[in-house]
Amino acid sequence: MLLPLGAAAGLAMLAAAAGQSFAQESTQGRLSGLSLSGKEPIQIESDKLEVRESENVAIFTGNVSVVQGPTLLKSGKMTVYYAKDGGSATTGSANIDRLEVDGKVYVKSETQVATGDRGTFDMKTEILVLSGKEVVLSEGDNVLVGCKLTVQMKSGEAQVDGCKKGESGSGRVMMSITPGSTPEAKTP
Template identity: 75%
Template sequence: MRIDGRAAIAALLLVASPSFVFAQEAGRLTGLKLDGDKPIQIESDHLEVRENDGIAIFTGNVSVVQGPTLLRSGKMTVHYNTEGGSATTGSADIDRLEVEGKVYVKSETQVATGDSGSFDMRSEVLVLSGREVVLTEGDNVVVGCKLTVQMSTGLATLDGCAGQQGSSGRVKMLLKPGSQDR
C-alpha cells in the first residue's frame, strides 16, 4: 500500500504527539510539534483494506517509524474519505486515524503511553487517552487520563482521571529542578 504525503503526515500526527515541552502556561502543556517531511514506515502482522467502507486496518504488533519517532500499538485503523481516491492504494484523503491496544510513542527524548489514540484530520485534534496517560521527558513526568492537542496551535490539555476507582482524579506532574537545562 502506497502512503501519500498527506497520509504519512496524518499517521505521523499520532506518532509525533509526545513532542511536548513541560511548560506551565495557565495550567496547560504547550509545545507539540510535527515533523512530516521524512519518509514513514508502517509494519504490522496483518493489513485489511475495506475499500467500500473506506478503511484500512493494521493489526498485530503495529509499528510506525518516521525518523527518530516510533509508535507501537496493537491496532491502527485509518478512515478514508470515500469520495475520490482509493484506500487500497493509499491515494484517498484520510478522515481520521485511531490506534488502540497499549499505545506507546517515543520521539527522541519524549515518551507517551496510553490505551488508545485518535486524530481527526478536519479539526486537527489529537487525543490520547486511557486508564493512565503518561508523558515523560527525561526526569519530568506528567500523568492524567486524556491528552487533547490542537495541532494547528500546539495547545495541549491534560485531563485528570475523575471518576476512576482508586484515582484522586487530578493531573499529576513531577518536575525536576534544572531539567530544562539538560
C-alpha cells in the first residue's frame, strides 16, 4: 500500500554521525544529510493493516517495511495518526499528525544504520525520537550507543542520552570512532 508519508523518510534517514565528543549523560551534535523527502514514492508493506477511520488511525503490524529511495525502515508495528480534519486514513490522502514505530526498529540509509526499541516522529514539530534499552547508530566502523536519540529535523541537531544507571550500564553515552572510516573521509 502506498501512502504519502514524507515523515517515514525522516525516520529512515536518522542515522548519521552525531558529533565527536563524549559526555556523562548526553552528547549533542549535528546530523549530516538528514532531511525529509516528500518527492520519492514510499512503499509500505506489512502482514496486516487495520484502519480505524473514526479514530483517524492506520496500524501496520507484522514485519513492517517502509522504503523510500535508498532508505529502509523495519519494525514490528507502525501506527500512523492522522489529523482530525485532514482527510481520509483509508485512502492515504490525510494529513499525518505523527508516526509511532515499535518492536525492534531498524533504520538504514545509504551508509548509516540505527536501531532501537521504539520511535516517534511528530509532523508538527518535526522532532524524531528513537529510544530503547540500547539505541545504536553506526556508519562504517563508527558506532554511537545510548538509550535515546532526539533529532530536530529542521536544523539537523541531535542529542543522544545515556541509559539510566543500572538499566544498561554506566549511564553514559559510548562512541567509538575510527578515523578515515566514513565515506566522506575516504574521498580524495
